Amino acid sequence: MSKIPPKSGQLTMSYTTTVVTPSGSRFQEENLAIETPYSIALNDENIGSSMVLPIGLEEFGAGFLFGQGYIKIPGEVKEIYVCPEGRIAVYADVDIIEPKEVIITSGCGGTGKISKEMLEGAFDPLQECTITFPEISTFIRQVLQASPLGPDTHCVHGCGLWNDGRLQVFFEDVGRHNAVDKVLGAILLGKASARGAIYTTGRLTSDMVLKCARIGIPIIMSRTAPSSLGLAIARRSGATLAAYARPDKVNVFNAPERIIS
């Protein structure tokens, strides 16, 4: 069996497995997604560490700090250095104030905690827009075809952002939160606008919907289901929540008026 550790920057590794059936066994090659720890520092203060797929790490650094409530709006981040040994150093024009009470979230993701204040607080108005059904079809198809990593490893989630008639950014990660954090990071770094639709392959639990609504994204879509609290937050923020999204059908749990069929 392969014993070579993955190279830096590599996203998958090959491994010989043993397929066992009632009638015997055989060897098989499998691809595994690389999961590796990175610590995130803000203005030289260590904020946390997370397991990540090592790509889109600048965006992840910014998005992670947004998810935790340290960074709030685009423009605050000044510089990001990614050290391949496992550190993302973010420099931003913010004061570091520890969130008082945090809730560890149920999500498949790296961020993993939100403050009670964020969960219960009011929302700023979303950045209004609508999306047509042909746009939704193209968006979903493009996200699902953007990378072979999902079908290859069965161990990553994908997330894309659509606006101005095209897929603006797409990221993947071993955690569904991390993939969303990378997209939100791209918004914070001025590489994309929140005035659009986000699509994730992961479930829309509370924390997932919360951070998308906090950054102002009006249309939140998922390949799969929301939870009760994910829906509650969509309703409170006014965001469109579209689940079980397919190129030919979406199941809208809140604010269907932003989808023009």
Place this chain on the structure above:
Amino acid sequence: MSKIPPKSGQLTMSYTTTVVTPSGSRFQEENLAIETPYSIALNDENIGSSMVLPIGLEEFGAGFLFGQGYIKIPGEVKEIYVCPEGRIAVYADVDIIEPKEVIITSGCGGTGKISKEMLEGAFDPLQECTITFPEISTFIRQVLQASPLGPDTHCVHGCGLWNDGRLQVFFEDVGRHNAVDKVLGAILLGKASARGAIYTTGRLTSDMVLKCARIGIPIIMSRTAPSSLGLAIARRSGATLAAYARPDKVNVFNAPERIIS
């Protein structure tokens, strides 16, 4: 649309959604999994909060504290009180020592953090056992048929523990970690033995494999894939790691000798 908040103890809520297609829209009833915050206290000290599916909360309290490194072996937990307002109070015969450096994990789960020490430390020997293929088939079938909540909501993960020729415990949660934590909690509360096989519907990222191996479970199975670090931890601990597990086939990434075909 339904505006009634879920009742205490309820695990799903019904909601009327709008299915939008290119040719028009129609209403549809959907079931959502209930996601609700619970705080966990150990000996009256607040340790953390997590979003959970509100069932199996005693087990969750014990398993959560194990995942975070506060509780280490069965027998330490003395009493658990679950307050439906959102608090799990665990009393245990342990000193509360804060983990020094924590890594927020990539997993779809509530626990969401592990200490660097746990990730890099040595493992105690696992509780040895083997499993036959007919047992695996029965185990997987029973877990997948144990509850309608998964197919109903598409928003929960299931986890079961098999030993002595039968399914000992089964739990579900909105987080894949939480479902595993509930099973580990059952072991800590003396309701089941670690000397067996665990099966989860969730991916086997590092933290998932780590806590199963730490508690001594020798056979770790998943419906889906492991990550690179999940495999590395299985190899380091010596645990059998069986992925893509189906009633007629499992794909063994480590220690296939515990599976007797």
